[in-house]
Amino acid sequence: NAGVMQNPRHLVRRRGQEARLRCSPVKGHSHVYWYRQLPEEGLKFMVYLQKENIIDESGMPKERFSAEFPKEGPSILRIQQVVRGDSAAYFCASTLTRASSTEAFFGQGTRLTVV
């Protein structure tokens, strides 16, 4: 299966802990996007990264959230000092290019629950 792989699928954290969500894009894809979906809502763009660079983080909360896509290894979305409002499904997508005609492939998501 050469699709987008996200892990863990489910993550439970207590308030104040850190959450690390990982995303391995489709092999050969160098563009990665993170989205968040709250219950009963659509997906909201958070951040767009290329290898080793953050290109667009206009959807990222200003505090506690960070993302990286290192030269080697998966992209990481990190949430520090989690709060109940961070509970959501986090999806990662990857594309081959950033052209408008390219298809974005989504992973199965990580469901974060903050207790």
Next chain:
Amino acid sequence: DQQVKQNSPSLSVQEGRISILNCDYTNSMFDYFLWYKKYPAEGPTFLISISSIKDKNEDGRFTVFLNKSAKHLSLHIVPSQPGDSAVYFCAASDSTNAGKSTFGDGTTLTVKP
């Protein structure tokens, strides 16, 4: 302000009939539109897209129509099948980066046998 709106949270149709899902947008900068299908506990799957230079795109049972003047698009599924039951998301982007999309809240389609 929600830039992409799907005003019908749910739609129920009989197997074999047509399903029509609607979507409205407000941002004139959007020039590329996509429909995604999503099953519970899975990620969205790309279904069909349309560029703003077209008003119709067809792929098998799925057709997307775009009315730029009304800032409205619709997805037609005909004939509908029970396996089409899922949440359908409308998404819009500009041509500089299709991976960064603005999503509607989704419409849950139920196709009854």
